Amino acid sequence: MELSSSILLTIALAPLVGCLLAGFLGKQIGRAGAHSVTILGLLISCGLSFYVLYQITAGGAPVYNHNVYTWFEIGKYTASVGFLIDRLTAMMMVVVTFVSLLVHVYTIGYMADDDGYQRFFSYISLFTFSMLMLVMSNNFLQLFFGWEAVGLVSYLLIGFWYKRPTAIFANLKAFLVNRVGDFGFLLGIAAILYFLGTLDYATAFASAPTLVGKTLAITQHVQWDAATVICILLFIGAMGKSAQVPLHVWLPDSMEGPTPISALIHAATMVTAGIFMVARMSPLYELSDTALSFVLVIGATGALFTGLIGIVQNDIKRVVAYSTLSQLGYMTVALGVSAYAGAVFHLMTHAFFKALLFLGAGSVIIAMHHEQDMRYMGGLRKYMPITWITMWVGSLALVAVPFTSGFYSKDAIIEAVGESHRWGSGYAYFCVMAGAFVTALYTFRQMYLTFHGKERFTVVEHHGHGHHDDHDDHGHHKPGELAHAPHESPWVVTLPLVLLAIPSLLVGFFTVGPMLFGGWFGGAVHVNEVNNVLGEMGAHFEGAAGMALHGFSLFGPFGLVLLAFAIQTYIYLFNPSVADKIKSALKPIWVLLDRKYFVDDIYFAIFARGGVALGRMFWKGGDAAVIDGVLIDGSASMIQRIASGVRRLQSGYLYHYAFAMILGLILLLGGYWLIGQ
């Protein structure tokens, strides 16, 4: 059955209505009203998204591609707002609305004591609307709208606790770094309009082959390949939004936002927008091996080197954040070897298990009364079993233990890189293999520090003044001192954990066949035959179970995971002092990782301080000194000087004037006489 535009509009607008009601009438409808109305909006949106997915995959609905209204129409250029619903979009809609719905429910528990309760629900619904506009778009204008709108909500949510200096620093930083990406992205869109004359996806992709052989004049003698320029510019946008090196610096700081946001925006959905975008633009990327190699190298670098930082983090959320950076690198690597389906597949499985890990971390943070430092945790498994088990499920998926969802997607990526012959794939293969080891190192370390080993906190009961669940109450306590014993979180928190654990464990097993090797995405993803590494792998594919059994091979990534498991188990369960010994033995490396390769410091010095210094120079030197000082006030004072000089001539004495007249007369007559001669 054909999809109707009213259904699609309802999916997109239901969260927006929820946002407006919770935002503007928050006081009137109260806390329960705010979460009811936004969750209702999400329920509608999520239910209809599942319906759309069903119609597209099983119901025989054709791809939907229609405009809703014209945004502008100038000459041959038109821009519209419209929807393109194919399998890629339908899958993204389900992932976005499903995770968002669970995060909405989870928020009821996590933000229960926060003053900004209604505002928070309003923001996350606004985010869902923006993200849906992004993935449902059928043109570059609306894509850019969604792209920037999710950036706005991210800005608002990172700075949600606006009294914290770190939060309002982080949100400004996030917005600006994203803007650097958007700068490239916008130029990429401009390049598409220039070369292809349209902002519409379908028209642009249809005429994409005409790009071959076209060049863009960078200088009079330098010509760049059109497709390469377009793809790299667009990818710069993805580097901002999907936090790829070197624009990754904003994502760890974004952990200043409340945890539900870290799960929804900074793990499951928004940061994967760049991955989605490149997959969507696959007809363009397939035209440029150079651009794909660029994508590959950037992604591989991020996959390994940001993961390494995760090993030295002590903040439970930051470990997950660096893990996200690393996993985004994996997805980008998959894009770089033309395994778009693999990237999107990993995007989906990652959305489930990473949202699970973040929400689990949030559950721990609630139990620890907003203590996030893992050095003051330990042994929590007996206090919060549901959180403990579900987080293990997420962790196993993250480290890609065979049969979990994460295994199917990550192992496919590693294998695809191995199959690829694209420039940079050797480096990438090393990075993703080493990355698998690193992932296991930080993941097991995190799990052991949090849930196992000795308790490193003490319960100090005598502080009996009742509001220990406030977000800023940890200032009253010494680190590691709790007012109450930790306890399992309420059902609104644990239910989403369980509901996310199920797909984290199972979705890969059931979907790997069709999604990766069965051409499930159909026309939504385009791969040239020579680049089709997934197709080659598909020839040897013997079903999900076979793939998993094959994955137990000790000579593959699983061997590295086991090695990491053995190391971390020894260190954190049996001999914790080893960790400190390693740390002091490898001090320079530890410092390098702890300072995040000094990238933040360098950026801050060059761009923030440098920008302000440059601005001050322009202002004081250019505007104040040259233009105003010399030209404006200078000419004013010059006129004054001339005037005061000339004024002396008008002395008012008659004999001065008489003298001047006589002098003039002599000169005049003398002049005539000279000319007469």
Next chain:
Amino acid sequence: MFNHLLSLLIWLPIAGAVPVLLAGSGRPNLARWLSLLMAILTFAVSLFLIPQYNADVGGMQLAESHVWISALNVHYSLAVDGISVALILLTTFVGILVIIGAWDVIQDNPHQYMAAMLVLEGLMIGVFCATDALLFYVFFEAMLIPMFILIGIWGGPRRVYATLKFFIYTFLGSIFMLIGLIYLYLKAGTFDLHTLATLPLTLTEQSWLFFAFLIAFAVKVPMVPVHTWLPDAHVEAPTGGSVVLAAVMLKIGGYGFLRFSLPIVPDASAQFAWLVILLSLIAVVYIGYVALVQEDMKKLVAYSSVAHMGFVTLGIFIGFMLVRQFGNTDAARLGMQGAMVQMISHGFISGAMFSCIGVLYDRMHTRMIKDYGGVINVMPWFGFFYVLFAMANCGLPGTSGFVGEFMVILASFSANPWIAFFAAFTLIIGAAYTLWLVKRVLWGDVTNSHVAEMKDINGRETLVLGAFAALVLIVGIWPEPLTHLMNSSVTQLVQLLAVHKV
């Protein structure tokens, strides 16, 4: 009434200023209500332009013409095209909001303040209607008088320096235009703009005239390097003065390029388009950095205005490259539309930003950024509007600030990717100065006891900010009606770009 709709629009607010003045200082409320009535009436009359002006046909419509000075063949002739209609609607709309905005803020002689505002409004509408160059010049110069009074009387402590700077700057600029107009009159025997557009001129003549016009309008826009009057004028002007200055008066510079430079000296404009484009890009990048380090909120927004107006001049003059070098008239139309939308949108956003600063200033009596901090804690509704307008100032899609810049950047790329590169830099630097301002003023904990005592916006302020917000969002979400209104006129202007006079 429709035969003289334009005259009515010009003279209604000017005539309306008389009873407002007569109300005297003894009856301030009468003066306020009368002026509000006049402003609303003018706005209501201007709404008739929408049905009366046929946007599909385009061209100059609703023409009126009477002999004014027969000895010099000067005519009182008025007509509007789609662009003028849009700008007139902007003027009459802002006219209402500044009167509401000044309601009980202006306590000294409110009747004079309101009267000056009404006169100013009429004169600005006159500028947008005049099709006789001398009539244009008269309105153009006369406008300075009420603005001079507004800043000079109700301004801040350095108002004398600011008014003199403002007056001399703009007056000096327009003198060159007057010389140019006299030269044209001596050649053509008329000041009629339509006739002047068809007057054959050599390239040398055109070049001299081009620079005469450029100086006049560059000061008004203002373009680098003749922009330094603007920060001073804004800082000293009362809120309403700043709003009108930024929202409408700056547009007259951009409008002047359309009415004078493009039709009368097309070849010289094409030859020196690179200069205007270069100055526009300097405005975006250089002024962006200058805005970043401002310590005074009003100066920051004033510099931001200069940067944003760079897109207006860029969008207009990029058309010459596109049409003459590449024959790409559609991209030229895109750029020109972008410039026009940017003019309207900047009217909303800068007006709103200055209104926001006015709200803060009325409570704290300081414009220094360092005196604020954590305002969101005590003024959440104000914070909502402030963030909205800040985002519009950053050019966030969905707000009007995005539309024009988007179009201009797309069009520029078709001319030269490097132009688009520098223009798009506004995405970064614009966000940096705007959001850093927001961070220091709005976010954070309450920094001092004065901030703690601030009260959230009242009904009157909500009305003003809400009206601006509605327009920012409407144009941002659906710009098609606005671009349709101006489409025929823009198409005709782009045709002019290709016309060779030599």
